[in-house]
Amino acid sequence: MNPVARVTRARMLMGLAAAECIVLAVGLLTINAVGDWGFVLSLRGSKLVTIALVAWAIPFSTVLFHTLSNNQILTPSIMGFDALFVLVQTLGVFILGSVQVSILDPHLVFAGELVVMSAFSMALYWLLYARMSHAIEVLLLVGIICGVLFRSVAGLLQRLIDPGEFLVLQDRLFASFNSASSGEQACAALIICLSTLWAWVRFPSLDAMLLGRSGAVAVGVNYDRIAKETFLIVTLQVAAATALVGPITFFGLLVVHLTYRLLPGAPHRLTIPLSVLIGGTLLIGAQVILERLLGFLGTVGMVVEFIGGIAFILLLIGSRK
Amino acid sequence: MIEIENLRKSYAGLPVVDIPALTMPQGGVTAIIGPNGAGKSTLLSLIGRLETPGGGGVFLDGENVRSFRSTDLAKRLAMLKQDNSLTARLTVADLVAFGRFPHCNGRPTDRDRAKVSEALELVRMTELKDRFLDELSGGQRQRAFIAMVLAQDTEYALFDEPLNSLDISHAVAVMRLLHSVARTMGKTIVVVLHDLNFVARYADHVIAMKAGRVVETAPASHAIREDLLKQLYDTDVAVSTRDGRTFVDVYG
Ligand SMILES: Nc1ncnc2c1ncn2[C@@H]1O[C@H](COP(=O)(O)OP(=O)(O)OP(=O)(O)O)[C@@H](O)[C@H]1O
Numbered sequence: 164m165n166p167v168a169r170v171t172r173a174r175m176l177m178g179l180a181a182a183e184c185i186v187l188a189v190g191l192l193t194i195n196a197v198g199d200w201g202f203v204l205s206l207r208g209s210k211l212v213t214i215a216l217v218a219w220a221i222p223f224s225t226v227l228f229h230t231l232s233n234n235q236i237l238t239p240s241i242m243g244f245d246a247l248f249v250l251v252q253t254l255g256v257f258i259l260g261s262v263q264v265s266i267l268d269p270h271l272v273f274a275g276e277l278v279v280m281s282a283f284s285m286a287l288y289w290l291l292y293a294r295m296s297h298a299i300e301v302l303l304l305v306g307i308i309c310g311v312l313f314r315s316v317a318g319l320l321q322r323l324i325d326p327g328e329f330l331v332l333q334d335r336l337f338a339s340f341n342s343a344s345s346g347e348q349a350c351a352a353l354i355i356c357l358s359t360l361w362a363w364v365r366f367p368s369l370d371a372m373l374l375g376r377s378g379a380v381a382v383g384v385n386y387d388r389i390a391k392e393t394f395l396i397v398t399l400q401v402a403a404a405t406a407l408v409g410p411i412t413f414f415g416l417l418v419v420h421l422t423y424r425l426l427p428g429a430p431h432r433l434t435i436p437l438s439v440l441i442g443g444t445l446l447i448g449a450q451v452i453l454e455r456l457l458g459f460l461g462t463v464g465m466v467v468e469f470i471g472g473i474a475f476i477l478l479l480i481g482s483r484k
Numbered sequence: 485m486i487e488i489e490n491l492r493k494s495y496a497g498l499p500v501v502d503i504p505a506l507t508m509p510q511g512g513v514t515a516i517i518g519p520n521g522a523g524k525s526t527l528l529s530l531i532g533r534l535e536t537p538g539g540g541g542v543f544l545d546g547e548n549v550r551s552f553r554s555t556d557l558a559k560r561l562a563m564l565k566q567d568n569s570l571t572a573r574l575t576v577a578d579l580v581a582f583g584r585f586p587h588c589n590g591r592p593t594d595r596d597r598a599k600v601s602e603a604l605e606l607v608r609m610t611e612l613k614d615r616f617l618d619e620l621s622g623g624q625r626q627r628a629f630i631a632m633v634l635a636q637d638t639e640y641a642l643f644d645e646p647l648n649s650l651d652i653s654h655a656v657a658v659m660r661l662l663h664s665v666a667r668t669m670g671k672t673i674v675v676v677l678h679d680l681n682f683v684a685r686y687a688d689h690v691i692a693m694k695a696g697r698v699v700e701t702a703p704a705s706h707a708i709r710e711d712l713l714k715q716l717y718d719t720d721v722a723v724s725t726r727d728g729r730t731f732v733d734v735y736g
Pocket residue numbers: 495496500518519520521522523524525526527566
């Protein structure tokens with residue numbers, strides 16, 4: 164595709180998606196609102212903020228992860244981040260009990276989750292990538308194995324705890340946009356802003372990473388350094404999003420593949436903003452349709468994941484043809 | 485000037501490059517020849533700091549290539565690898581534009597865009613510039629990668645088997661191009677070649693390698709001779725001269 168045509172197309176698509184986001188956001192805030200407007204708006208506004216943060220962090224980190232791993236079929240959660248989140252939550256309920264956990268300072272819990280997840284990913288990075296192999300595949304493979312381990316341990320603990328406690332836990336684990344507090348949101352927003360600033364500086368180097376390690380080194384990219392930074396940023400974003408709403412897997416893949424389809428071969432400075440806007444449209448749209456229009460009371464995240472997974476498979480089958 | 489001192493590289497204990505001392509001829513086209521597995525690509529990767537040496541080093545004007553800042557080296561030395569497969573989807577123009585990365589840090593100016601167009605023109609790829617790489621034939625893709633190295637516009641350029649999958653007309657065009665770039669702009673071009681007739685016609689110097697060692701460095705006119713080539717490839721080779729031009733008959 165001609166670069167000029169591509170930029171024009173990207174601008175058009177971004178404008179469209181941004182307009183949709185705004186319309187849907189207004190819809191989310193106002194449809195079926197009864198009673199005190201101040202109260203309704205602050206409640207729904209907080210939800211909108213959470214959705215926006217997730218719609219920003221997940222597609223963003225997914226694109227970065229694809230660039231880092233040179234593979235577009237993976238999601239960052241393959242590294243076992245979500246599984247670790249589930250394990251931390253389960254351990255909390257297992258050791259302290261659901262009552263104790265629910266009276267813990269949520270900011271402390273949030274910060275703790277962030278620290279555990281970042282520490283895990285940086286440990287993996289240092290041990291496997293910097294020290295041993297310099298092969299991203301080894302890192303991924305060990306990440307997958309850790310993910311399985313975390314999941315199994317969490318599964319075992321969930322079987323051991325009291326069924327009533329388990330229900331409480333399950334509620335904490337499904338992606339839900341209702342529960343985040345303003346402190347958590349601020350913390351996540353800070354991470355996302357920093358990541359965005361970082362990416363702004365690094366966009367050209369990220370593009371060059373598509374040439375592979377030796378190709379990027381040949382044109383003067385300090386590959387190892389950028390790879391390390393990217394890995395840290397991906398971890399922080401996934402950790403922030405997961406701590407806000409719980410594990411989300413397919414949503415990112417779906418959104419990002421839609422973007423790749425709409426803007427094939429585009430540089431990061433176009434791909435990332437568009438994927439974020441499409442992500443916003445999808446998440447807010449799902450919320451409006453399911454909750455406001457259909458009166459759905461369950462967790463919207465679950466539905467997004469279910470439909471996202473199916474849509475993603477269809478997209479892949481479609482692209483094979 | 486590219487100088488090599490005590491350069492060693494081994495894989496799983498087996499030495500694949502072992503060069504006590506070598507000074508690459510400055511200026512002109514230097515061909516590296518040798519049988520498969522001789523260590524030619526490994527040597528090029530060591531010069532282009534894509535691989536870490538097991539010992540010794542490569543020095544560019546006296547400074548070890550590994551101590552250069554990444555972009556500073558890329559402004560002076562460019563490299564085409566032997567196999568260029570990409571998983572990412574890129575257009576030809578985008579690929580060639582990466583050659584300008586060290587000069588503009590990925591934010592191209594008009595001058596960079598001009599260099600890219602010029603490089604595309606040189607390999608006759610202008611018409612295909614908006615195609616994706618996976619929509620090209622093997623030879624067209626190879627030319628796109630050559631254009632990327634040309635766009636980098638460096639004093640030193642290393643090409644690992646640039647004629648891979650090129651038809652005869654494009655192979656001749658690329659060799660002429662490298663030759664004239666070296667002549668007119670005073671650049672130092674190092675090419676790994678398997679076609680000895682191209683070496684005889686277009687190279688100024690020859691470095692012959694076998695089993696990780698340099699067995700001969702000489703002007704091309706001197707290096708293209710039967711005893712050296714026989715020893716190098718363990719096969720019968722007949723070198724003849726007609727109208728003042730050297731031909732190598734390798735077909736037995
Ligand atoms: N990553 C690697 N791991 C192990 N051995 C390797 C690796 N890369 C190269 N080798 C070995 O090093 C030797 C030199 O390889 P190199 O690619 O430099 O040869 P070459 O002279 O370029 O050959 P060709 O003409 O086939 O391209 C070969 O014996 C090869 O098997």
